[in-house]
Amino acid sequence: MKKAVVLALAVVFLGLGAFPAGAAYKEEYKLDIVPSLSTGWGMGAQYFTDLVKERSGGKINIKVYANSQLTTGKQTNAFMLLRNGTIDFACQSTINYSPQIPELNLFALPFFMSGQPDRYRALDAITNGRAGELIAKAIEDKGGKFLCFGENGFREMTNSKKEIHVPEDLVGVKMRVVGSPLFLDTFRALGSNPVAMPWSDTIAALQQGTIDGQENPINTFYPLKVYEYNKYVTNWHYMGDPTMFVVNPGVWASFSSEDQELILKAAKDAAAYQIALARVGIDENDGGRSLEFLKGIGRVPEVVDWDAELKKVGMVVTNLTPEEIRKFVELTKPVVETWRKTIGEDLVRAAEADMAAVR
């Protein structure tokens, strides 16, 4: 008799879907990020969870797990763990999801956005444009609920050996790159000898000298004191690295529509903060907008003049001339040609049209 009741209840529940609205919320939702909480990426993720907690009156409690804890260092498996529900929420780089969602390689096409007159306008045109919609759809088709784009930043290059002005300078410099094939192709095309490695192993490897350099946004490598091992930084802006605020679709469906709205709004507010942190003192065309925004929300970070700060901590800052940049662009052209096909011509063309529209 009891069994029959349980069975009948089970049937009713299944009929309502696996996550009936009004189901008890979890005590804690887990949010995945790769770097430490002290980075702009980490600060943006933390702000998101704080806003959700505050605005839900403590009902929705999301905890940030930094330093790839939830993927045990295997950052390129992160999307699979979000999809299967091991991870509830994430603020992740497109790079780490790109092995499962090829469209996300778009942002890592070398000099795709920085080849435009204003690389930040180009990036915004993509994330807010037709290409951004296609990318959101690609993520949802593969099993992730997309909320919005944030920002890690444009990626620069550091090393312990010498100033990098032209591709030949990279010969013999052992660069760490993310374990995503496009990065290996780009650095090999430049004549470097790249090593794919999780971020969680990178600082120790720099310290031990098993690698000579790495590439990441300033705002991501500085908090980890990369300058203690790498004297040289080259600002080449070769790719812009947005983050994505995403949720497991089952978890998303378990929230009431009011709470979904609250979460989406918090993600957008946190993304605006993360984007401002990625640009303040770095985007030379930002005209003080990022700083104004950060003042407005009462969250001005310690460092707002990165050029001065990097010099202060002893780094040699190399800003490339257009001539020098052209050499990097030439050598990576075949990589772009090959990867356009993997990403999908339609998406690449949509992104080119989005960028052209703001030029």
Ligand code: X2X
């Ligand atoms: O691994 C990296 O370089 C990092 C932290 O930027 C990413 O997760 C893409």
